[in-house]
Amino acid sequence: MSDEHHTWKIGSEPPIIRPHSLAKHRVLRAYLERYVATLTKNPRQDVFRLTLVDGFAGGGKYTDSRSGDERPGSPIIMLEAMERAAEIAQQTRSKPFNLDVNYIYIEKNPEALEHLRAVLNASKYAGLLGNQIRLLDGEFVALAPNIIKLVKGRGRAGRVIFVLDQCGYTDVPFPTLRSILHTLPNAEVILTFATDFLIDYLSEHAQTQRTAEKVGLSMPPSLIRTAKEARNWRRIIQFSLHEQIPHQTGAKFYTPFFIRSADSHRDFWLIHLSGHYRARDVMVGLHWEQSTDFAHYGRSGLNMLGYDERRDVNLTSQKMLPGFYFDDTAFASSHDALLDQLPEKLYDLSDGMPFGELFSALTNECPVTAEIMKNVLGDLSKEGIVEVRDKTATTTRRVGVQHDTDIIIPSRQKRLFLP
Numbered sequence: 434m435s436d437e438h439h440t441w442k443i444g445s446e447p448p449i450i451r452p453h454s455l456a457k458h459r460v461l462r463a464y465l466e467r468y469v470a471t472l473t474k475n476p477r478q479d480v481f482r483l484t485l486v487d488g489f490a491g492g493g494k495y496t497d498s499r500s501g502d503e504r505p506g507s508p509i510i511m512l513e514a515m516e517r518a519a520e521i522a523q524q525t526r527s528k529p530f531n532l533d534v535n536y537i538y539i540e541k542n543p544e545a546l547e548h549l550r551a552v553l554n555a556s557k558y559a560g561l562l563g564n565q566i567r568l569l570d571g572e573f574v575a576l577a578p579n580i581i582k583l584v585k586g587r588g589r590a591g592r593v594i595f596v597l598d599q600c601g602y603t604d605v606p607f608p609t610l611r612s613i614l615h616t617l618p619n620a621e622v623i624l625t626f627a628t629d630f631l632i633d634y635l636s637e638h639a640q641t642q643r644t645a646e647k648v649g650l651s652m653p654p655s656l657i658r659t660a661k662e663a664r665n666w667r668r669i670i671q672f673s674l675h676e677q678i679p680h681q682t683g684a685k686f687y688t689p690f691f692i693r694s695a696d697s698h699r700d701f702w703l704i705h706l707s708g709h710y711r712a713r714d715v716m717v718g719l720h721w722e723q724s725t726d727f728a729h730y731g732r733s734g735l736n737m738l739g740y741d742e743r744r745d746v747n748l749t750s751q752k753m754l755p756g757f758y759f760d761d762t763a764f765a766s767s768h769d770a771l772l773d774q775l776p777e778k779l780y781d782l783s784d785g786m787p788f789g790e791l792f793s794a795l796t797n798e799c800p801v802t803a804e805i806m807k808n809v810l811g812d813l814s815k816e817g818i819v820e821v822r823d824k825t826a827t828t829t830r831r832v833g834v835q836h837d838t839d840i841i842i843p844s845r846q847k848r849l850f851l852p
């Protein structure tokens with residue numbers, strides 16, 4: 434399925450990029466830079482090996498209708514982000530640092546692939562084509578097993594990020610993601626999923642069952658029937674998706690962002706899947722930083738992070754709708770909510786739990802970073818509700834959590850007064 438916004442032809446003007454795609458590109462660029470920065474903190478490390486897979490690469494270039502400027506597509510954004518990440522890593526090192534990245538770009542439309550080749554050939558990255566950059570003509574799912582082998586062949590760490598920007602919701606079945614995440618424990622996935630298209634399509638007919646099965650979802654007719662009887666039926670289906678995605682993909686950590694397109698009035702989800710809580714922390718931290726673009730929906734239940742064109746200050750010059758933004762107000766309300774909720778979560782942990790494990794257990798539920806949670810635990814410790822001790826549990830930390838191994842213990846006296 435491709436549309437006028439994703440149709441490339443050599444010699445024709447590149448397609449117009451829509452604001453929600455620009456927002457998606459901002460997240461991608463920032464995440465890739467942050468990912469490398471996080472994993473290359475140690476200045477003694479002089480090489481970092483990574484594979485970036487763009488499974489739905491497109492033609493490499495767009496036109497911005499507002500300025501008439503050219504805008505890079507995701508394959509070029511990956512190259513630019515890695516160039517910047519290498520510069521940043523070099524700043525803290527005296528010896529040369531080698532950011533050794535292989536790029537695999539897959540595109541099933543031959544005209545789009547040729548357009549991408551031409552864009553790369555005309556760019557400063559032309560010399561990488563055929564060496565570090567491979568262009569593959571075909572469908573992502575069919576090529577996935579070979580890509581897994583290629584990544585495994587590059588070394589034990591198997592660091593790889595799959596950017597899977599499908600147009601609908603059927604081209605990246607969850608069993609394929611499960612096999613990637615299972616075989617490559619350090620793999621991460623950034624997946625586009627056209628939630629509203631799926632919801633519009635759902636019916637009690639047998640074809641829906643076949644499609645859901647292909648995607649790897651369970652959408653029994655009884656669920657669809659019950660959901661459709663409810664006033665907020667879209668929400669019910671979204672909630673079921675929200676619960677099924679980490680389960681069906683086997684991802685330990687999961688962050689869904691919604692992206693609302695003003696012109697199609699349809700929500701997409703940009704889903705981040707990973708095997709480590711720090712990866713999720715980096716993604717959520719990035720949203721706190723880019724506080725103008727993203728909003729978080731719902732304090733409980735379906736905890737969604739999202740982008741809404743109507744709230745994009747770059748377009749509207751003002752925040753139009755009330756909501757949870759990753760700003761000072763959101764910071765204060767998250768802090769207060771956690772101050773309320775954490776003691777209850779900690780109540781049963783009489784032996785305590787290392788901070789890393791605690792954050793890892795709760796992180797999928799809330800849009801806060803490790804820093805915010807440490808802050809709240811610091812306050813709870815000042816109030817005597819919890820104790821923070823070092824990993825041997827012998828030294829009490831008066832200043833709050835210092836390391837992920839520090840142990841959080843609910844204090845005995847205060848436990849008597851908790852519900």
Ligand SMILES: C[S@@+](CC[C@H](N)C(=O)[O-])C[C@H]1O[C@@H](n2cnc3c(N)ncnc32)[C@H](O)[C@@H]1O
Pocket residue numbers: 434435439488489490491492493505506507508539540541542545571572573574598599600604
């Ligand atoms: C949304 S566009 C990609 C945009 C690109 N990621 C970017 O941000 O610049 C999706 C692209 O995937 C291609 N495509 C569709 N189905 C595919 C499949 N099964 N495997 C690989 N490519 C596919 C389409 O031809 C289209 O160019």
